[in-house]
Amino acid sequence: MKQPILEITNLHAGVEGKQILKGVNLRITEGEVHAIMGPNGSGKSTLAAILAGREGYSITEGQIHYYGKDLLEMSPEARAREGVFLAFQYPVEIPGVNTTYFLKAAVNEVRKHNGLSEYDAMEFLNLVKEKMKILHLPEDFLKRPVNAGFSGGEKKRNEIFQMVVLDPKLAILDETDSGLDIDALKVVSAGVNKLKRQDNAQLVITHYQRLLDYIIPDFVHVLFNGEIVRTGGKELALELEERGYDWILKEELQTA
Amino acid sequence: MTATEQPFIATMANPILEQFDRVAKRSANSEPNWLLPIRKAGLSKFSESGFPTQRGEDWRFTNTAQVAKLPFQLSEKSTSESLTSDILNDATFGSLGGIRLVFVNGFYSERLSDPHHNSNGIHVGTLSRGFETAADLIKQHIGKCASNDDNSFEHLNAAFFQDGAFVHVSANVHLEEPIHLVFVSTEEASGATIHLRNLVIAESGARFTLTENYFSIKGVSYVTNTVTNFVVRDSAFVEHIKFQDESLDAFHLATLHSDLGAASRYISHSFALGARLSRNTIRSKLNGPGLECVFNGLYITRKDQVADHHMVIEHTQPNCASHEYFNGILDDQSKGIFHGRILVQPEAQKTDAKQTNKNILLSDSATVNTKPQLEIYADDVKCTHGATIGQLNEESIFYLRSRGIGQETARRMLIHSFAGEIIERVDYKPAREELDQLIWSRLEQNPRLSENKQLP
Ligand SMILES: Nc1ncnc2c1ncn2[C@@H]1O[C@H](COP(=O)(O)OP(=O)(O)O)[C@@H](O)[C@H]1O
Ligand SMILES: [Mg+2]
Numbered sequence: 016m017k018q019p020i021l022e023i024t025n026l027h028a029g030v031e032g033k034q035i036l037k038g039v040n041l042r043i044t045e046g047e048v049h050a051i052m053g054p055n056g057s058g059k060s061t062l063a064a065i066l067a068g069r070e071g072y073s074i075t076e077g078q079i080h081y082y083g084k085d086l087l088e089m090s091p092e093a094r095a096r097e098g099v100f101l102a103f104q105y106p107v108e109i110p111g112v113n114t115t116y117f118l119k120a121a122v123n124e125v126r127k128h129n130g131l132s133e134y135d136a137m138e139f140l141n142l143v144k145e146k147m148k149i150l151h152l153p154e155d156f157l158k159r160p161v162n163a164g165f166s167g168g169e170k171k172r173n174e175i176f177q178m179v180v181l182d183p184k185l186a187i188l189d190e191t192d193s194g195l196d197i198d199a200l201k202v203v204s205a206g207v208n209k210l211k212r213q214d215n216a217q218l219v220i221t222h223y224q225r226l227l228d229y230i231i232p233d234f235v236h237v238l239f240n241g242e243i244v245r246t247g248g249k250e251l252a253l254e255l256e257e258r259g260y261d262w263i264l265k266e267e268l269q270t271a
Numbered sequence: 272m273t274a275t276e277q278p279f280i281a282t283m284a285n286p287i288l289e290q291f292d293r294v295a296k297r298s299a300n301s302e303p304n305w306l307l308p309i310r311k312a313g314l315s316k317f318s319e320s321g322f323p324t325q326r327g328e329d330w331r332f333t334n335t336a337q338v339a340k341l342p343f344q345l346s347e348k349s350t351s352e353s354l355t356s357d358i359l360n361d362a363t364f365g366s367l368g369g370i371r372l373v374f375v376n377g378f379y380s381e382r383l384s385d386p387h388h389n390s391n392g393i394h395v396g397t398l399s400r401g402f403e404t405a406a407d408l409i410k411q412h413i414g415k416c417a418s419n420d421d422n423s424f425e426h427l428n429a430a431f432f433q434d435g436a437f438v439h440v441s442a443n444v445h446l447e448e449p450i451h452l453v454f455v456s457t458e459e460a461s462g463a464t465i466h467l468r469n470l471v472i473a474e475s476g477a478r479f480t481l482t483e484n485y486f487s488i489k490g491v492s493y494v495t496n497t498v499t500n501f502v503v504r505d506s507a508f509v510e511h512i513k514f515q516d517e518s519l520d521a522f523h524l525a526t527l528h529s530d531l532g533a534a535s536r537y538i539s540h541s542f543a544l545g546a547r548l549s550r551n552t553i554r555s556k557l558n559g560p561g562l563e564c565v566f567n568g569l570y571i572t573r574k575d576q577v578a579d580h581h582m583v584i585e586h587t588q589p590n591c592a593s594h595e596y597f598n599g600i601l602d603d604q605s606k607g608i609f610h611g612r613i614l615v616q617p618e619a620q621k622t623d624a625k626q627t628n629k630n631i632l633l634s635d636s637a638t639v640n641t642k643p644q645l646e647i648y649a650d651d652v653k654c655t656h657g658a659t660i661g662q663l664n665e666e667s668i669f670y671l672r673s674r675g676i677g678q679e680t681a682r683r684m685l686i687h688s689f690a691g692e693i694i695e696r697v698d699y700k701p702a703r704e705e706l707d708q709l710i711w712s713r714l715e716q717n718p719r720l721s722e723n724k725q726l727p
Contacts, residue, residue: 067673095675107670111688117671120684124675160688177674 017045020082020185020216021066027076028065035061037241038077043185046213050227050252051220053238054260059220060104062238063189066218067101068094081185095121096128098184098215102174102191109161114173117161118143118180125181143180149209150176151202167194175206186210187218192226204229224256237263286343287314294345294431301399303406309413313429320423329421332608332640333550333579338494338522342462345431346376346493349457354488359383359453363514363709364482367701369448370395375455377433377465383453392441395450398468401437409437412470412502412530422552424524428498432468435497438481439472442504446479449512449699454485456517458493467497473507475532480510480699486545487518495546498526501539505532505559510540510698514706517545519574526552533559533588540697541568542706543578544713553582557619560588568597569693571713572605572637579608586619586649593622598693599630600686601637602717609658612644619649626656631663631689633719687711 021043028036035058043049053059065072066079068091079086086094109117122142123133134142147156150172162170171191178186188207192200207217207230219230227235227249235251236243239260244267245251255263291314298307322339323330354375359365372395373383379397387395389404401409436452454467471481485495495517503509517523523546531537543549555564570578584593599607609628630639643656663685671681690710697703 069669069673090678091669091672092675092677095673101673103670103673107664107666109667109670109685109688111692112671112684113688117674117676117684120676120680121671121674124677128675181674 018082019044019080021086021218022080023077024079025077026062026065026074026079028061028072028074030072034075035241036065039238039241039243041236041243043216043218045216047234048211048217048219048230048232050230050232050235051218051238051243052222052224052235052252052255055222057238058241059238060189063101063104063187063218063220066094066187067091067099092124095181096125100178100181100183100186102171102178102186102188104189104191104193106162106170106174108163108165110163112161114159114161115139115157118157118177121177122180146176146179149179149202150206152176168196168199171195171203172199172206175203179206179210182210184215185218186215187220189220190222191219192221192223200226201229224252227252239264239267290343290345291430303402303410305410306402306413310430313426313431316426317423317430320421320426323423329552329581329610332606333548333577335548337492337548338524341464341492341494344460344462344464345433346378346458346463346465348378349375354380354383354455354457356383358488359455362453362455362486363484363516364449364451364512364702364705365453367449367451367705369446369451371451371453372397372436373453373455374434374436374467376458376463377454377467379434392444393446394437394439396437398435398437398470401470405437405439408439408472409470412472412500413468422526424496424550425498425526425552428466428468428496428526431464431466431496432498433466435468435470435499437470440474440477440479442474443476444474444479445477449480449482449702452481452483454483454495454497456487456493456495456521457489458487458491459489461492462494463491464494464496467495469497469499470502471500471509472502473504473509473535475504476506477504478508480512480702482702483511483513484516485514485523486516487521490518490520492520492522492547494522494524496524499528501527501529501537503529503531503535503537506534507532508536510538512540512542512697512699512702513551514542515545515549517549519545519547519576521546523549525550527554529555529564531555531557531559531562531564534561535559536562537564538696538698539564539566540693541566541580542710543568543570543572543580544710546578547575548577548579550579550581553580555582555584555593557584557586557588557591557593561590562588563592565593565696566595566597567693567696569690569710570597570599570601570607571690571710572599572607573602573717574605575603576605577608578606579610581608581610583612583614584624586613586615586622586624589618589620589622591619591622593624595626596693596696597628598689599628599639600633600690600714601630601639602633602719604634604636606637607639607641609639609641609643611642611656612646613654613656615645615647615649615652615654617648620651622649622652622654624652624654628658629689630658630660631686632660633717683714686714690714
């Protein structure tokens with residue numbers, strides 16, 4: 016039997032009195048790839064940020080369970096150590112923090128949490144070297160400060176690189192495809208597909224269908240105005256590409 | 272003394288005059304005869320200006336009243352033999368090799384020093400000895416810097432300086448190991464004032480690193496008033512690392528001049544960790560084309576410390592670069608002050624000048640006054656400046672936490688990296704590594720930053 020990894024039930028959330036998510040339900044089971052699509056401002060990044068544990072949101076109703084545990088009770092670092100990973104839509108530049116130092120610390124936090132011995136410099140290097148190649152990252156990348164002065168594409172590749180190194184159970188990609196050219200898109204998708212196994216899951220947030228040519232979803236959800244208004248298979252993405260979001264909204268209005 | 276000086280002198284605090292009599296007598300007996308007029312001029316200028324007040328632009332944010340209130344008392348030669356070479360070896364840079372001069376309360380300690388007199392083109396000794404062996408060279412430089420600046424502590428220093436280092440490195444001589452100037456205070460009484468004067472001359476093509484380390488054995492409110500002049504001739508490369516770690520009750524007033532020649536490189540670092548009040552008045556003249564200078568500083572303050580850097584860099588020649596980077600980490604009620612003025616004269620075309628001052632406030636009551644200024648009279652230049660004051664970036668903290676790094680570790684990483692931006696610029700690797708460790712452990716001593724402790 017496959018285990019559920021993530022169960023979001025009737026999630027209502029917002030900021031400063033503004034309601035953004037209005038009853039989201041989502042269930043992700045091991046081995047699955049889910050895509051969330053939706054127009055700008057529908058609440059996709061808010062959902063991703065709440066899953067990763069960003070502060071500043073008030074949860075007014077609903078629950079999130081991760082492997083049966085109450086996710087909302089966990090600190091961001093505890094979630095990460097238990098296998099939640101968010102690839103940021105806008106990765107943060109941290110000048111002065113060396114990439115090796117940062118990523119080695121992150122890897123070792125996860126290892127410590129799992130009762131494994133910490134990697135020394137050599138072991139860490141062996142772990143990351145090959146993965147850098149998958150993401151087409153330059154040699155000097157590890158010596159540079161985290162994201163500082165990186166191009167948009169480099170930042171996105173760095174997110175996926177970190178993801179591959181940390182090997183999460185639940186990977187959430189927030190518009191990783193936006194701003195990427197087709198070559199970079201292929202590189203990023205190859206990284207995500209390398210990660211895919213029977214005991215983990217990916218939640219891919221995107222604005223365009225394009226990414227889903229390379230990362231094939233099992234389920235596609237349409238988030239609109241804080242609610243999932245439609246769920247289907249990968250063909251739903253193609254339909255959205257052809258017809259836009261409007262037809263779904265019209266149908267929604269009719270049934271409502 | 273001339274008649275016009277009389278009224279000012281008459282109003283001066285008596286102790287200062289009385290003590291000057293002693294200095295003047297000593298000078299007449301043992302110093303070259305051109306020095307006494309310089310001392311008298313210093314006294315006279317100081318008597319005109321008095322201690323700086325906050326009404327003047329240059330001292331607007333720094334209150335020196337506490338210094339003025341102290342009984343003015345010249346430091347005495349320490350008779351204590353308790354200061355061992357072990358203490359010095361354990362001090363910052365103490366385990367790095369190189370030539371070392373040690374001054375205890377402003378007096379040269381022969382016992383603890385390892386000077387280098389006039390061999391292989393290297394001379395590292397005291398200024399008072401220099402008066403005997405290199406009087407003409409010293410004369411050329413010693414009074415020059417003081418005369419053109421309205422800096423009353425410098426004038427006071429001219430009147431009273433006791434001794435200091437005289438360093439002269441001949442043309443094209445490269446030193447592998449640094450020259451260390453160590454200034455240690457064993458003062459036990461409040462109000463003692465240590466006046467130091469250093470002169471460092473790098474002839475053309477010379478290359479070396481020089482450290483200055485100021486620290487104290489006891490916690491009393493004494494005053495260090497130090498003036499260091501650098502003369503860096505054409506194509507010379509000098510790295511200057513100043514580490515100020517005096518007692519939190521002490522006052523540290525420093526003036527740093529540099530006269531830089533064509534195609535020279537001068538990197539000057541200021542690490543200000545100690546003293547209740549520290550002020551670095553930095554003046555640099557870029558006298559030849561194609562030179563590069565960097566002023567790089569880090570101040571870390573807590574309690575009621577005040578750390579002030581006040582800088583004027585004057586570009587008078589084309590194709591020169593001057594970069595200033597100052598970072599501050601401030602806790603409790605402490606205060607940071609940064610004033611940086613870059614002046615680009617009309618003839619200084621193709622100037623590349625950059626100035627940044629960044630501050631992190633660890634407590635709500637810490638404050639910073641920052642004033643980066645550009646004054647440009649040339650048209651073909653590249654000049655930038657900027658300043659920031661803030662808490663640690665919450666976005667950065669969340670990013671690190673979202674990768675599994677704990678909140679406290681994330682905070683410490685960011686602060687360490689903030690200090691690291693400055694430390695990284697130290698060129699002499701052994702010093703850089705020592706500073707990195709030292710500053711890291713100093714930050715760790717702060718309960719707000721140390722491991723396993725929650726923020727209030
Ligand atoms: N911190 C915030 N403060 C105020 N409004 C916010 C905040 N974050 C998001 N919003 C608003 O919530 C809505 C959803 O935003 P977001 O989750 O970023 O959407 P998406 O990622 O789908 O484009 C938008 O209208 C946005 O303006
Ligand atoms: Mg978004």
